[in-house]
Amino acid sequence: MHASRFFVLIPSAGSGSRAGGDAPKQYRRIAGQPMVAHTLEAFRALPGRFATVALVVAPDDRAVEAALPRFPGAGEALLRVGGASRAASVRNGLVALRDAGASPHDWVLVHDAARCLITPTQIESLLAACEHDAVGGLLAHRLADTLKSASPDGRVAVTLARADKWLAQTPQMFRIGILLDALEKMGDAVTDEASAIESRGLAPLLVEGSAQNFKVTYAEDFALAEAVLLARRNQGTA
Numbered sequence: 631m632h633a634s635r636f637f638v639l640i641p642s643a644g645s646g647s648r649a650g651g652d653a654p655k656q657y658r659r660i661a662g663q664p665m666v667a668h669t670l671e672a673f674r675a676l677p678g679r680f681a682t683v684a685l686v687v688a689p690d691d692r693a694v695e696a697a698l699p700r701f702p703g704a705g706e707a708l709l710r711v712g713g714a715s716r717a718a719s720v721r722n723g724l725v726a727l728r729d730a731g732a733s734p735h736d737w738v739l740v741h742d743a744a745r746c747l748i749t750p751t752q753i754e755s756l757l758a759a760c761e762h763d764a765v766g767g768l769l770a771h772r773l774a775d776t777l778k779s780a781s782p783d784g785r786v787a788v789t790l791a792r793a794d795k796w797l798a799q800t801p802q803m804f805r806i807g808i809l810l811d812a813l814e815k816m817g818d819a820v821t822d823e824a825s826a827i828e829s830r831g832l833a834p835l836l837v838e839g840s841a842q843n844f845k846v847t848y849a850e851d852f853a854l855a856e857a858v859l860l861a862r863r864n865q866g867t868a
């Protein structure tokens with residue numbers, strides 16, 4: 631059997647409804663480039679590490695070519711197989727990777743196009759923590775705030791212990807075979823890959839990410855993402 635390879639799958643087929651705007655958020659410009667270009671750049675900064683870096687877009691996407699004029703390059707793939715949910719886009723992307731020759735034992739790192747502040751160092755730290763692990767894992771971030779649960783009338787029902795609570799981020803890294811199998815069984819019931827793996831009775835590894843690896847979700851998030859990217863550029867770290 632050949633050594634396991636590492637694939638990257640970037641779901642980028644959402645509509646960005648919570649962000650508002652005329653176009654899907656992954657094509658909005660942040661610090662001079664479409665959001666998805668920043669995301670891709672972090673993986674391109676690790677040449678030779680990945681067998682394929684694949685981007686999943688909606689079948690009727692008309693914006694990707696203009697947003698990413700030099701994509702796909704060598705070792706990259708554009709997959710027009712996005713689905714109605716994130717889970718469906720990931721599932722369809724994994725099927726496309728499998729059909730193109732990825733083996734069930736190969737690893738895949740699934741990363742949201744909308745987490746455009748991911749850094750090569752964070753990707754490397756996930757790889758280092760998980761590549762010899764039996765299950766795989768995800769970047770995640772400890773809660774910084776006190777955690778409340780709400781009652782239906784919008785009042786605090788209870789304050790929850792937070793010491794064991796983490797916010798799931800991406801990339802999330804698992805073997806392609808078990809991930810695809812788990813996602814096919816779970817349908818749209820899961821919002822991340824780790825949940826699908828958990829449904830098989832397995833416990834993904836939590837790897838410390840960063841508060842800066844947030845998902846650009848709401849309109850106000852664009853200004854914050856731009857500020858971080860410009861600060862990194864000024865410091866020479868991007």
Ligand SMILES: Nc1ccn([C@@H]2O[C@H](COP(=O)(O)OP(=O)(O)OP(=O)(O)O)[C@@H](O)[C@H]2O)c(=O)n1
Nearest residue numbers: 641642643644645646647648714715719743744
């Ligand atoms: N049908 C979908 C829905 C989401 N995504 C991708 O999954 C990532 C995380 O999803 P989210 O931030 O929720 O993006 P949207 O679904 O676009 O946003 P919203 O829920 O506000 O519409 C994004 O990179 C998004 O493009 C996808 O590939 N296919």
Ligand SMILES: C[C@](O)(CO)[C@H](O)COP(=O)(O)O
Nearest residue numbers: 716742798799800821822845
């Ligand atoms: C995968 C994810 O980014 C982990 O936090 C998140 O679950 C995706 O969010 P969505 O709004 O369900 O697409």
